[in-house]
Amino acid sequence: MKLGNEKYKYIFDEILKMTDDGFIVVDEDGIIVDINNQYCDFLGRTKEEAIGSSILNIISNSKMVDIVNKKYHEFGMIHKFCKGETKEVENDFLLVNRSCVTDEKGKVIAGVAQVKFRLQTLDSAQKLMREYSELQYYKEEYNKIRSNSHSFDVMIGKNKNFISIKKRAMKFAKTDFPILITGETGTGKEVFAQSIHKNSIRQNKPMISINCAAIPHDLIESELFGYEEGSFTGAKKGGKPGKFELANEGTIFLDEIGDMPYDMQSKLLRVLQ
Structure with a gap:
């Protein structure tokens, strides 16, 4: 026109x-x-x-x-x-x-x-400078938190088993192997996972954490692997990337994986292999 x-x-x-x-x-x-x-x-x-x-x-x-x-x-x-x-x-x-x-x-x-x-x-220049200064401040604070909160250096404990597990985790962080972390709720499995990611060669790539128990069983597959536009009724226009795609070249942490349906666990096994 x-x-x-x-x-x-x-x-x-x-x-x-x-x-x-x-x-x-x-x-x-x-x-x-x-x-x-x-x-x-x-x-x-x-x-x-x-x-x-x-x-x-x-x-x-x-x-x-x-x-x-x-x-x-x-x-x-x-x-x-x-x-x-x-x-x-x-x-x-x-x-x-x-x-x-x-x-x-x-x-x-x-x-x-x-x-x-x-x-x-x-006025416009001053407003931009204020916003830029705030952005820089929050960026620096975020980087401080990111660099200090999930690190083996800040893990405190004198128990021999704890020290042994910590050393093994530091060793595993240098590999590309899938790592299984077991323990009761509240013992710090995610803290270990984040510390492993922070000390790996993937530290500058994304880490995606998923609570498998919190996702409805009928949505787990689409959450993990994504979907194309029109795959099913209600699918978002343009599709949606899965968590594995978002975590590409980084780390994916699957929490409470034991609560995931067995058929999905078998699919995950193929992915991990």
Whole structure:
């Protein structure tokens, strides 16, 4: 579908409403043909006052006439307004990009300028810096927790059996073999699994933990192996990757595997082999 010129005008007007920047468009004679509300507010003018007037009547030291006459562009320039030509006396300069607009034959048909309001630009920059700082803080805290919480170094215990199991786990972490960890509920099987992953060559890859007892029996297969779109009624559009696919090149921890149906345990055996 090809959009007509009238539709482009609506689209262009909507873009000018959404932006925080000021925009002004002049024809080849320097007559203002469009200006957005943000720029009007900065200048202390109405659209009715601006449109149809020479830009030099609104901004007496504007370079837009020169831009369209000499066909050039300039970016990141500072423009200082003449006294009395802005709404606020102390807010009299801003950052501007200017450009001529040519048609397919290279003929100048308009000039356009984009201005960056100082206070809005500063507010946006400060907001981004705050968000970036927060993100960096949480990233660093996450890395600290990730590196310290699941490590053999922080496991405390003097029991000979515990020390022996810990040493064996550290040894197993250097292999690619499937590892069976047994023990009563609450004895720290997942802590050992996470420490093994943390000390393996896969430590920078994902570790996916699954409580096999918490997944309904009829959903276990799709959870572990995923499914394609349209595989069954209610299947998500686009399908869904299984936990084994998500854990590719990393580690998958199957907790309470003894509560999994026997037919699924046999399928898992094939995967592990």
